[in-house]
Amino acid sequence: DAGVIQSPRHEVTEMGQEVTLRCKPISGHDYLFWYRQTMMRGLELLIYFNNNVPIDDSGMPEDRFSAKMPNASFSTLKIQPSEPRDSAVYFCASTPASGGQNGETQYFGPGTRLLVL
């Protein structure tokens, strides 16, 4: 298995532009997570999906952020309009779910390094 795939790996954009980050989870995994990592705040959960349905988006910083999962093999995180404070590394992770109580491992993608100028 190729693991979690994210694209692009690096993105440089100007303030006000729309940014779309993409993620392909590991086949058969039921949960998909989007995280943001910065030096100041560490690894923050933004939103997660179970079987393509958003379960908790309380970590999404504001309305400029949106996420979708149209099918089991694809998810997007969109920022519109982007701001310099959105600069961070964005990770996607997936996990098989034979019941959350079992403490399933999260498998992370390589991340997208976003720089908003």
Next chain:
Amino acid sequence: SQKIEQNSEALNIQEGKTATLTCNYTNYSPAYLQWYRQDPGRGPVFLLLIRENEKEKRKERLKVTFDTTLKQSLFHITASQPADSATYLCAPAGGSYIPTFGRGTSLIVHP
């Protein structure tokens, strides 16, 4: 609010020694706690999971303890090697069973 504390300062040790990393949490009772390793420019990689009813878990040179009274987990690497140099994240999971990540502790093993 839930809070996870890991040493923000890097831990420097000599090769062959045992590294011990600390994770403290407050304001919740996790059902389990995971430890991940993160190398620069990469995503975190799972290492170990310990449940609330377990005191200790081992995997090769790694050992994790979980003290629910102290609200603390310790992560040990015995016979440390320079290749163990990385950032280590603890991730307790509470009622939602979704882990929350600490900010991590950087470990540097000197040859």
